[in-house]
Amino acid sequence: xxxxxxxxxxxxxxxxxxxxxxxxxxxxxxxxxxxxxxxxxxxxxxxxxxxxxxxxxxxxxxxxxxxxxxxxxxxxxxxxxxxxxxxxxxxxxxxxxxxxxxxxxxxxxxxxxxxxxxxxxxxxxxxxxxxxxxxxxxxxxxxxxxxxxxxxx
Amino acid sequence: xxxxxxxxxxxxxxxxxxxxxxxxxxxxxxxxxxxxxxxxxxxxxxxxxxxxxxxxxxxxxxxxxxxxxxxxxxxxxxxxxxxxxxxxxxxxxxxxxxxxxxxxxxxxxxxxxxxxxxxxxxxxxxxxxxxxxxxxxxxxxxxxxxxxxxxxx
Numbered sequence: 380x381x382x383x384x385x386x387x388x389x390x391x392x393x394x395x396x397x398x399x400x401x402x403x404x405x406x407x408x409x410x411x412x413x414x415x416x417x418x419x420x421x422x423x424x425x426x427x428x429x430x431x432x433x434x435x436x437x438x439x440x441x442x443x444x445x446x447x448x449x450x451x452x453x454x455x456x457x458x459x460x461x462x463x464x465x466x467x468x469x470x471x472x473x474x475x476x477x478x479x480x481x482x483x484x485x486x487x488x489x490x491x492x493x494x495x496x497x498x499x500x501x502x503x504x505x506x507x508x509x510x511x512x513x514x515x516x517x518x519x520x521x522x523x524x525x526x527x528x529x530x531x532x
Numbered sequence: 533x534x535x536x537x538x539x540x541x542x543x544x545x546x547x548x549x550x551x552x553x554x555x556x557x558x559x560x561x562x563x564x565x566x567x568x569x570x571x572x573x574x575x576x577x578x579x580x581x582x583x584x585x586x587x588x589x590x591x592x593x594x595x596x597x598x599x600x601x602x603x604x605x606x607x608x609x610x611x612x613x614x615x616x617x618x619x620x621x622x623x624x625x626x627x628x629x630x631x632x633x634x635x636x637x638x639x640x641x642x643x644x645x646x647x648x649x650x651x652x653x654x655x656x657x658x659x660x661x662x663x664x665x666x667x668x669x670x671x672x673x674x675x676x677x678x679x680x681x682x683x684x685x
Contacts, residue, residue: 396556396577398556400563401560402556402559402560402562402563402564402568402572402575403549403551403555403556403557403558403559403560403563403575403577404556404560405556406555406556406559406577407554407555407556407557407560409555410553410555410556410577410579411555411664411665411668413630413631413664415555415579416579416580419555419577419579420579420580420582420583421576421577421578421579421580421583421587422555422556422576422577422579423574423575423576423577423587424549424556424559424563424572424574424575424576424577425574426563426568426569426572426573426574426575427569427573427574429573429618430573430574430617433616434574434576434587463586464583465582477566478566511564511566512564515564
């Protein structure tokens, strides 16, 4: 299981999460194995824009300019979570779990941010209109894989 | 499913979560149904004491005096989540998911807080040493039932 592999790879490094469409599923997976408190510090579920601003320091101007489901907001969420929590690594997830999207932002589009001591990476994955539960699960698994990749040499 | 019943009962009222041992499972359940953003505002997973202090305003003196798994801390977590999020109702969960507990705090003990506009209630449930996953799932379901009870007339 990825969460167990993450815990083994962490070796003293700490992790924070900032979730929108996954709604806590990444944090729930990370805290599933016994002993996870050695690595998992802190997580937030920021469904509303106000929560993204208040808890993570996302800028209102960024939300206004490009919307919550964007690589820019994923970057600010990840960097805000890392700074606020003091964790070594922070992952951010913001996407359209559906059902339904918009003309410019289709269902299944999820943006990820990964902030480490060295850099912040962002990416967008189009999971497609496979249904809300499946998009959320796929986004959770992708976020866990990103964390694991950041911990491995 | 309880999350769907909560969403239907909310009727404009909003919800926040503050989780320790459930690690995001309550927020993940609440955000499972489509349209949950109408009711779910904000959640935090405060595994460390530092996170409970920083994100929820739990007092260090309370943590020192009675420990994180206590009705006093559950109360401060719920009230902190409600105040910070601006939600109508906030639920807090802090417990010993295990494996293992201590002489004074056995595995399976979980404290809950429920803050509403009228009052804050707290309670302790002994789920017993049924295993980490089962304790977490039972605590999640109990938290969802508390939220639903607060929303029903």
